[in-house]
Amino acid sequence: METQATQAASAINISELTPEQRRQLMADLEAEEQAKKAAEQKLKEDYAALKNDQVNETFGRLRMLEIGIKAEKTDIYEQFQTLMAMKMEIFGLTDADIEMQQSHTFTNDAGTHSIILGSNVIDGWTDEVGIGIDAVNKWIDAKITDPKAHGLLKAMLKPNKDGVLQANRVLDMAKEARKIGDKELIEWVVFIQDQWRPVKTSTYVKAKWRDTNNKWQWLALSMSAV
Template identity: 25%
Template sequence: MSLVELLNKPIAELSSAELEQVMAHKRAEERKALDTAREAYQQDKEAYIGQLLDAFKEQAETLKKIKGIAINEGLALNNRIYEINGKTPKEDQKTFTIKNEDDTARVVIDRQERFEFTEEAQVHITAIKDLFKEKFEQRNKGFYALLDSILMRNSKGDYDAKLLTKARLQVRKIGDEALISEFDKLQDCMRVVGTSTYIRVYERDENKKWRDISLNFSSI
């Protein structure tokens, strides 16, 4: 009896061997359907990732070009207003703002130095953490945990130069000579490795407050 005939035969009339043959066919069909579904999923997944990757790369390149043009033109405008007033821009000028005439939009261009620490920094970081632990852990565990977190590396494996600089200023107010000494030594371990230029655009909202027009994907 052919398979087609078996499939059309009432199940109650099937022998054990015929039933096994029908079940084997059903299992094969299920496996084929599952394989087809997996293959379709795999194709769709690869297409999704590939298309999204290309789109993100294209937009990232576009934004990079926009940033470069915007910064260069902003710097040129900043130089022009100095020239109009018979002045020369300061070479160390790090931040400037350009606003429209009705004060509803502004552009802020900000240059920031990038820092890194020498290997010796770890010695002073460890000494500072030990001093903090000795002085504050028993008195206020929450405060100690906050101080300790300031001296930890960030997700990129770097120390946060800004936080350490702020902490150094606060330590001077405390007046602890041992801490001051270690923070001064840590400060000497910082090296300027370059600068980064940032540009931010703001507009006033319905409450006349400045609102950042963010290009961060997570904020859209």
């Protein structure tokens, strides 16, 4: 946007000005340019100050919310320990059984509200899992001649982008091994499955309820869900 001095300069013939008028015009242009820069700098400083205050204030609120959520989750888990112990006794479950079952759902008598306690896990394997993978791959190379079937079977035991074997793909391999019916293949796939050592990364609490249409709805316990 042109300033007043710039507009004035473009509206007159510079060659017609006296030296004094030219100096005054240059001074006016310089002053307006400095004022423009000062306004821009002030806006940047105001933005930086507001950003700093807003980030610090919001972070503090979210930090308190995080502390509150952690405390609530800890309290809920402690409150459900009695129910978990009774469940183990009623159904004859061991600690290993509870650990393997990654989530536990508790529903009220009316069937309208449920609380789910669970664990997020990632796949983990013993060092010996590679022995089974090599054996299965050798079996595939020796026994499967169809290129498409060969590629599909090989892909089931291929690690993901993080270099980790995926348990769900091993389950797919187990299904295929049973279909094929080869004893050696089945035994090696079972060997691989026995090497699975899931790693618990975190625990969670979820809650759901039935709406007026008798459909389950989840409580929005995450900021991304509301």
